[in-house]
Amino acid sequence: SRYGPKMPLAVDCTAELIRCKVLDSSGRLKSHELILSYGLALVRFVNLITERKQKMVSIPLRQLAREVDIPIWVVDLRHELTHGKLPRLALCRKGCDVVLDWLRKTYWSRQLGNNLCEESEDENEEEEQEGVETNAELDNDAWE
Secondary structure: OOOHHHOOHHHHHHHHHHHHHHHHHHOOOOHHHHHHHHHHHHHHHHHHHHHOOOOOOOOOHHHHHHHOOOOHHHHHHHHHHHHOOOOOHHHHHHHHHHHHHHHHHHHHHHHOOOHHHHHHHHHHHHHHHHHHHHHHHHHHHHHO
C-alpha cells in the first residue's frame, strides 16, 4: 500500500493470481467466471513482465518470454485468452500455478533472501529421490 500506483509488477501480478485462487477455492464463481478471472491475471502477467524487455523495435512475445524463462505454453495460453477460444479451467489453473512458481523463484526468493526457494528445492529433491526409490522397487518386483 505504500507504493500506491507504483506497485512492483511482481507484487501486483502475485496479488491478482492469488486472488483468483482464493475465488476458485470459495466455490462462489462459475467455471466461466473463473476462466475469465484467471485469464485476465495471466494476460496481465505475460504483458507486464515482457513489456519491460520490449525495445523500440517490436520483439515477439515468445522471444521475450524465452529470455526471462517464462514457459512458451504460458505465452500460447495468453494468446488463446486474448485472441482465440477460451481454454479449459484446468489449463488456466495450471497456468496460474506455473506463473506463481515463476514469480516465487524469480522475485520472491530474492526478496526473502533465497530461503523460500532453497526449502522448496530441498523438498522437491526429497520427493524425486522417493520416486526413484519407489520405481526401483517396482522394477525389482517386475524382475522377480
